[in-house]
Amino acid sequence: MNNQAIHPPQNEPSRIGGRGPAYLRLLWLFACHSLIRDMSFRINFLIECVSSVSWALMNIGFYWIVFRHTRMIGQDTGWGEAEFFVFLATTWFINSLVQTFFMPNAEEFSELIRTGNLDFVLLKPVDTQFLVSFRRMDWSSLSNMLTAGGLMAISLWRLVTRPENPLKIEPIIVVLYVFYVLCGVAILYSVMIGLASTSIWLGRNQSLYDFWFYITNFSRYPMEIYYRGWGKVLWVAFTFVIPVLVVVNVPARLLARPLSPRAWWEWPLAGFAVVATLASLIVSRWVFQRALRSYRSASS
C-alpha cells in the first residue's frame, strides 16, 4: 500500500511543525486514511451504519409514543412534537459529529496511556492535542446525519406549513444554527478530552466513559425541564460549570422557535454559549497540558 500517502512525508519536518496549511493537510490525510480503513471492511461498515440508524429510529418511536399522550413536553414551554423533533435532530447532528471525529480518538487516548504508546505521539513534531484528537475518524457514525437530516426536514416542513402561526426561517438564523451546532461540538469535545486526560492520572478509566455518556445524557432534553425544585442545582451546574445544557438547547431553540415571540433570555443565553465554548476549549486545553506533564511512560 502507498504508505507515503498515509503518513506525513518524513523529510519535511519544518512544514509540519509550522502553523496553517500543514495542519489542514494532515487533517485531510487522517480523514483519507480512516476512510480507507473503514472501506476495507465494507460489510462491517454497512452494518454499523444500519445499527446506528435503527437506534435513532427507535428513539423516534419512543418520542412518537410520548407525543401520542401529550401535546407538549413541559407546560407552556412550546416544545410540541415538531419542535421537539427539531431538537432531537439537532442532538443527533452534534452527537454524530462528535462520534465521528472525537470518540474513537478519546477511546484510543486512554489506551495509548495505558500501553505507553503515547511516547510515539509525544515525539512527533506536531501539537500533541491535535494529533491525539484527530487521528482516527469513524465515518460510519456520520450515517446518523442522514437520519437527523430527514427528521429535521420533515419537522421543519410541518412547522413552516402549520396553519396557525407558521414558522418563518430567516437566513441569519440558519447561519447562526450552523455556528451554534459547531459550538456544541466544541463544548462536547472539550468535555471529552478533559475526561480522557484524567486517565493519565487514573490509569484506566472505563467508568469515566460511562460518566461522559451520563453527562451528555442531560443535554438531550430542553433545559427548562430541569428548572424546578432541586433540579435547579443540576440546571446551574450543567449550564455554568459543565455547559452541556447549552450544547443542543441554543441551536435548536434558535431554529425551532418554540416560544413566539422569543423569551427575553434566549439571546443572552446564545451570547453565553459563545463564552462557554471559548472557556471550555481553553480549560480543556489547560487540563490536557497539565495532564501531559504528569505523564510517566508505561512499559519498555
Add this chain to the structure above:
Amino acid sequence: MESAISACHRSSSFRQRLATWWVILRVALEERLVYRGDFALGTLMRFLPIITQIFLWRAVFDAVQTSGRADVAGYRFEDVVAYYLLTMVARAFSSMPGLASGIAASIRNGEVKKFIIQPVDMLGFLLLSRIAHKLAYYSVAVGPFALVFFLCRGFFLDGWPSWPVLAVFCASLVLGFFLGYFIEACIGLIGFWFLEVSSLLFVYMLLNFFLSGHMFPLDMLPGAARQWVDWLPFKYLAYFPAAVFLNKLAFPQMLRGLAIEVAWLVAFVLLSRLAWNRGLRRYSAFGG
C-alpha cells in the same frame, strides 16, 4: 443386592454431580467478587439516566395535567418513575451481558471442544456460572439498589403490594432470569451456523430494549401493537415484573402471564437443546 448397589451408585453419582456444581458455582462466585468496588460504583452510576427520565416525565405530566387528565395510560407520574426503578430490578435478573457473544466466540475459536471432551454439559455449566455471577452481583448491588429505592420510596404511592402479588413478582423475576438466559443461549448457539452473531445480537438487543418495556411502560403502546407485544417473550424481561409489582394486572391476568412465560421458557430450553445437538453434529473443531 444388585439394585441396592446401583441405587447406592446412583446416589453417589448424584452427590458427585452436586459436588461438581458446587465447585463450579464457588469458583465463579470468587471470580466475580474480585472487582466489587468497581461493581458497586458501576451499579450506582447505572441509576443516573433515571434522573433525566424523571425530569422528562415530570415535564410531560405537567403538560398532560393542564389538559385536565391525571394519568397517561393508567400511570400517574409517580407510577412511571416507580416503573422505571422496577424495570432496573427486572433487568438485573434478565440481562445476560456477554452470554451470546461468549458462546459464539467459543464456537469460533474452538474452545467449545472442552465441553465435548469433559463430562460437563456446556449449557448447564454456563447456567451455573451465570447464577454465580448474578448472586455475586446481587450481593454487592443490593446496597446501591436499597439506597436508591429508599431515596425514591415517595414514588411508590401504593406502598408494598400484597403477599400473593409479591410472590408472583419474585417468581416472575426468577423466571425472567431463566428466560433471558435461554434466549441468549439460543442466539449464541446460532454461531454453529453463522460463526459471527453480533449483528443478530444487535437486532435482539434493539427489540429487547423497545419491546421489553425497558424504554417505556408497554401500556402506552397503541392498541393493536399492545396486543401483539403481549404474546411476545420480550415483555417478561422487564415490563411484566414491574407491572405485577405496581398492581397493574388482576390476579387471573398475572397467572395467565406466568403461564405464557413458562411456555416461552420451555420452548427456548428445548430450542437450545436442539440447537446444541444439531450444532455439534456439524461442528468441525477448528483452532487450538
